[in-house]
Amino acid sequence: MSILIIAEKPDAARRIAEALAEKGSLKSYTDENKVTYYEFERKGKKHIVACAVGHLFNLAPVEKGWRYPVFSYTWKPSYEVSKQSVFSKKYFDVISKLASKASDFIIATDYDTEGEVIGTNILKFLANRNDAKRMKFSTLTKDELIESYEKASPHIDFGQLESGLTRHELDWLWGINTTRALTLALKNSAEKGFTILSSGRVQSPTLAILLDRELEIRKFKPKPFWELELHVKIDGTEAVAAYEKGRIWKKEDADKILQACKGKDAKVKDIKKKKYKQAPPVPFNTTDLQAEAYQQFKFSPQQTMNIAESLYQQGFVSYPRTSSQKLPPSINYEKILKALASLPPYKKFAEELLKKEKLVPVEGKREDPAHPAVYATHEVPDLSKLNAQQRKIYDLIARRTLAVFADEALRETNTVSLDVNGYIFLLVGKRTLEPGWTKIYEPYLKREELILPELNIGQTVKVIKLEELAKETQPPARYSQGSIIKEMEARNLGTRATRAEILQTLYDRGYISGKSIQVTKLGEAVTQALKEY
Template identity: 50%
Template sequence: NVDINRVESGLTRHELDFLWGINLSRALTLSLKNAAKIFKFQILSAGRVQTPMLHFLIEREREIAKFVPTPFWEIYAILDTNPELTLSHIEEKFWDKNKAEEVLAKCKGKEAIVSELTKKAVKKAPPNPFDLTSLQTEAYRYFKYSPKKTIEIAQKLYTAGHISYPRTSSQKLPPTIGYHEIITQLGKIKAYANLSSKLLSFKELKPNEGKKEDSAHPAIYPTTEIPNVENLSKDELNLYDLIVRRFMATFGEPAIRETNTIIFDINGEKFKVTGSRTIEKNWMDFYGKYAKFEEIELPEMKKGEIYQVKKLEKLDKETQPPQRYSQGSIIKELESVNLGTKTTRALILQTLYDRGYIEGTSIKITAIGMKVGEALEKYVPDIVSEELTRNFEEETEKVFEGKIKREEVVNKAKIVLKKISEDFKKNEILLGRELEEALLETKDKQNLLGPCPVCGRKMRIAYSPKTKKYFAGCSGYPDCKKVFPLPSSAKITYEGRECEFCKTSIIKVVRKGKRPFTMCLDPMCKSKENWGKKDKSIKE
C-alpha cells in the first residue's frame, strides 16, 4: 500500500528545496558576476536550510567574539595523605578577589577536620536505542566520523542487510522486530557470544525506549543477517560494533553508581572532595568501551579525623566563551531547533564545508562564510530566517497529516521567494561588491605560505604565464627574488611551521585520489635526500 500523504509530504520538501536552492544560488552567483571587477565567476550557494544553518553558526561565532571574560578565583587545599587528596572550597568560585584572599589567610597553617560524610547510590538507566542523530553524535564522539561519513557507512551496512534503515528519528524498538532471534544470531559472532547468552537468560527482554517516534521506521538495530566481520572495512566494523552494543545495552538492567562526598572544616571554612564509582555495571557490560564514566574512589575516612594541610592554592581564572560546535554536537543542536531533517542535516553541513563557508572539526566560520552570511542578513533578511524555515517544515508535516495540500505550501513558498528575489535584485551591486571583497581576502589568505627564508617577508602562491605553472615566490619581489617550485595539480596549504633543516615553510599537498603529505618548500633540503629511493631492507 502506498502512503499518499507521505509521498506528498516528500514531494513538498523536494519542491521547496529545489525552488529555494536553484533560485537563491543563481541570484547569489549573479550578484557577484554583475558587480565584481576581478571575481567574475565564482559559484556560491544558498538554500532553504543551508542559509539559516550558516546563520545559526554565525550567531555562535558572534557570541564568542563579543564575549567578555569575567575573572574569578578558586581555592584548593591539598592534604598530606597518600595519595594526596585535593579539596575544593565549597563556594567553588569567588567573584571577589579580596574575599578569596581572606579565606586563604584564614585557612593558612590550619588542619582539616572531617565534618560530614555522605554516600549515595544512583541508578543510571540504559541508553535509548539509536536514531540517526544520536548515532551520528556517538560516531563522532568515539571515532571522529563526520555526520556525512556516518550515514554513508550506515547506508552500506543497511544495503548489505546487516542493520535496519538508518534514516530514522525513532527511539522505539517494537517486539515485532524479533528481539530473541536477533540476539541469538548476534551470539554467532565471537565478540558478542557471551553477551548474547547473558541477554537470552533474562526473564524478559524489554528495551529502554526513548520518547522520539517515527511512524515509518523503528530505531536503528542490527538484523538477523549477521556479517562476516572479516569482510567488513575498519569503519564498517567500528559502526556495526557501536550499533550492536547499543542495541544490546538497551535491554540491560540499570547500572548502580555510588557518589561519595566528604566535607572538611578548615578553621570554619568548608572544603569538599567528591568521588564516584560503579558498583554494578549491568548495561555497561553490554555497551563495553562506549560506556565511559569517571571512576574516582576516595579513601575510607571517619567523622572527626584530622588531616594536615600540605598546601593551599588560589587559582586565578576567567569565564570562558561558548564552545564552538563540533560536527557531532551541531547535528544534535539543529535537531533541537528543528532546522533540516534527519536525512538532510549532514548533507547540508557538508555543503557548507565544500563551499568554504566553514572549516575545522571545531566548526569555525571562514571569512567568506561570514561575509556571505552577513551580506544576506543585511540585504535579504528573509533568507536567513530560522523561523521561516521552521514554518515550512511544520507545513510539510501538515501535508503528511493530510491537513493541507502540497500546492498550498508550494504556492506560499513562491510568494515568499518572489519577495526574496526582488530584494536580491534591488541590492545586487552592493551585495556583489561585499562578496568580492570577502573572496579576495580569503584568496589572499589561502595564498600565503609563511615567511621568506631570505628577507622574512611573505611567501605567496603565484602563477607563471610563461611556464603555466604555480610556484612559491616572495611578496618582496623585485627586491627579493626567492622562488620555489610547487607540486602540480594539487591543493597547497601552509602548515604554520618551518622545516628543522632548511628553515623553509612546511606545506600540505593534497591531490585528488591520493594520500595527502607534507613537505618543505626547498627541493634540495636534506629531508628529501631519500625521496624516490627504495628501501632495500624490505624484502620483495
C-alpha cells in the same frame, strides 16, 4: 511479460533478488555498461529486479539562462541536469528498457520520502504509470524482504510522496532563486569573475546559527575568577577537594581564605553517601548515531551515514535514516540476541540478557512511522571482513542494541565535607556498585571512579597543600559536527536524511571550516547579505 521490482541501489537489488528467488531460478545479467539486473521465478511468475542509483530525475528550470526569479520548473533526467550525474544514464537506460517489457511494477526503494520520490518518478516517466505495489522494509534481511513482498501494499505511499515532492520543490525554488540573486549581485558589483554563491532553505539558516555562535564568541569578554584546591592525603592516597562555593570573583577574598587555612589540617565535618541509578541509553536514531560516532571516532555525519548505509546494504544493521528511538517487538528481540551471541565480542553479554524472563528495551520519546530505531540485525557479519571504519560503527550499534535490554547501573557518590579553620572543602568520591548496562557499553563511556577510604566525622586529615588557581570564564564552545546536527534536529531544520549532506555542502562551498566549526569570511558575508536583503 514480467513484474519489475525497482530498488534504490545495486546492493539492495541483489539482496532482494536473492531473498525472493525460488531455488535455482536466480539469474543475473550485466550489460556492456556493467549495469547488473536480476531475473527469477516466484510462484510461477517471472520477476526482474533493477536498481536506480538514487534520483534518476531532478528538478530543472523550464527556461534557459541565468536570471531570477524562477518559478517554472520540470522534472528532467538527472544526467541532463548535472554533470555529476552523467553516470546515472546507464541505469536510466536499463530501467527504461526493462519497464517497456513489464506488465506489473513493485516499488522497493527505501521506505521514506526520498525513496518514494525516486520510485514514483521512475514509475511515472519510464513506465507511464501513476501507481504500483509498494514493498516496505527496515532491514535487508531475507525474512523481512520476503514478508515485505508477501504483504506488499497495493499502492505507493501517496502521503510520503506528496511530502517528498513538496520538500523538493520548495528547496529547489528557494535554492535557485537565492543562489542566483547572491551570485548575480556579486558579479554585477565586482564586474569581473563568476563565482557561484549557493544558498538553500536549510543550508542558509544552519549557516546563520553557526555565525551567531561565532559572533557570540567574538563579543565575549572573559571575566577573571579564582578557585581553591585542597590537596589531602588519606591512608596514603592523595585526593583533591574543592572549595564549597566554587568560583571566587575577588582575588582578595581568595587570598584571605588561603592565608586563614595556611598550615592547618582538615577535619571531617560531614559525610553524605548517595546511591543513584543510571538507566541504559535509548536506541540510536540517525542524529544520535551521528553525534555519538563524532564524539567517539571524530567521523563526520556524512561519513557515519555512508558507513552505516554500507552495513545496511549488507543486511547487518537496520535502515540508518530514522527519527525513531523505539524498538518494537516485531523485530524479534530474542532472535537478534541469539545471533549476536555468535560473535565473540558480544557472546557473554547476549547470553546473559537471554536469561532474562522478559526482554524489554529502554526507549526514547521520538517516533518514526516508517522505521524503528537503528539496530544490529540477526544477520551478523564476519567481523574480520569488515573494514576498520565499518567495524567501529557496527560495534557501536551492536553494543547499543544490547545495552538497551540490560539492567540499570547502580552508582554511589560519597561527599566528604572537610573543615579547614572554618572554611569548607568538598571531597567527592564516585564508584560503581552494580555495572548493569555499562559493562556492555564500557568502550564508549567516560566514568569517573574515585573510591575514598572509610572516614569518620571528626577525623583529622593531613593537608599537603592549598592551591589558589587563577582562571577566566570561557566563551561558548564552537559547534562540532556532532552538536550542530543535534541543533538542526532540535530546530527541525532539514530531515534525518539530508542534515549530513547539508553540513557537507557548507564545507564544500567554503562557508565553514574545521571540526570545531568556524564560519569563514565568505560564509559570514553570504549570511549578512541574506539577513540584510
